[in-house]
Amino acid sequence: MKTYGQFCPLARALDRVGDRWTPLIVRDLAAGPKRYTDLLRGLPGIGTTLLADRLRRLEEEGVVERRELPAPAASTVYELTQAGRELSSALVPLASWGLRYLGVNATEELRPEWIIMLWQQHIERENARGVHDLYEFVVDGQPFHVAIDDGELTGGVSPAPRAPDVRVTTDWQTFLEVGLGRLDPLDPAAATRGAVEGDDAAVARFFELLVAPWRGREWFDPPARVADGPGSR
Amino acid sequence: MKTYGQFCPLARALDRVGDRWTPLIVRDLAAGPKRYTDLLRGLPGIGTTLLADRLRRLEEEGVVERRELPAPAASTVYELTQAGRELSSALVPLASWGLRYLGVNATEELRPEWIIMLWQQHIERENARGVHDLYEFVVDGQPFHVAIDDGELTGGVSPAPRAPDVRVTTDWQTFLEVGLGRLDPLDPAAATRGAVEGDDAAVARFFELLVAPWRGREWFDPPARVADGPGSR
DNA sequence: CGGAATCCTCTTCGATACTG
């Protein structure tokens, strides 16, 4: 797998970052500098040799930079350069396109970071104008939080830094069913599967800003794979 | 190479269209329906099995549709679906990111379609407002044309459909050097390497709209690869 | 001729083991 050999900007981009795993490495680094081992853990299946290769390549291309952390934490981290940050932005539309496929097969690796990124990229700024809320989630015991400040959404994989306005406790299955619009959180059946605490106004804002935008969206379900036989397709 | 197994929209998109060649197939189909053999010729190196595989996959995912052409031209063509067109739009930012690498290694496969696409995606609409021009190019004997109509740019790989306002005749080497801003078309040295015909106002508009925006742009040159040895990197 | 399937070689990937 070398070069496409075409004088076309898309082919050129793919020559650099079209290899397997490479865009996901950039995605992970978009959240901030990371160590080799952090990346390795964040990309199950990648294989250590491949990660080293990809990082070396990205460094040569000026997408990623190695940096040695100063004294106490003496360790090397990888960090996006300016070109790398621009690349991560260029991948956002592709991710948005991929949203339609999110619904299916929700039994995969799921990290709170990705949920935060999803919200970050799809929050409706106008609706969030003037809102200053802090939401905490504990999903299958894993805590994370997001803060909304006048249209800007930030977050982290840790308990809320102060008392949150809303706290949601549930499991991933329920979290996803509600998030994908397949379970109405007001349904009595939902009540047994989690809890939403907070004052009514804040809870209403939470549903309005982070849950409602996903209801009614169309999710792609792959066509039933017909065992090859007469008449299929 | 199966699935990344991550509940992340980018990973989901890459699971579907992240394989080698797939984005380039979508790029080629973005210009309009094409037959199998057209695609094959447009993607030197792909290998016929791989193209068949990719097309089958894209069809299953609802990105591409097969269609049988009616009577006289009885032939099957592949065509983007709505999702496919959305995907091709989502790839535009990635192509724009790849622009910075276009400068290097300009000895590759170069198709007029890509030049037209480049101009299409990067024309400055405001400057082209009110302009109605037709430009014809004959580069190394290969004719193509672009029409600018009030900010919209269209084109085709054929001689201009009527007498053009500007006709450029040159070779690819010169075309690229001027296009990448490495050769000033007003330089006397350039005059011997091609011809620009047309009335002065139209020629001025041509340079303003299609040449000037590329001057001064920064092109990435890869770091000199040091033969491995002590002290390299 | 268009639209593939087969066969074969070569490269890349993924997993495990190992080292500074």
Added chain:
DNA sequence: CAGTATCGAAGAGGATTCCG
């Protein structure tokens, strides 16, 4: 912690052949 070494499995690329 940050990688390199090794090796079997999977995928890519090329040529040829097959079918309508």
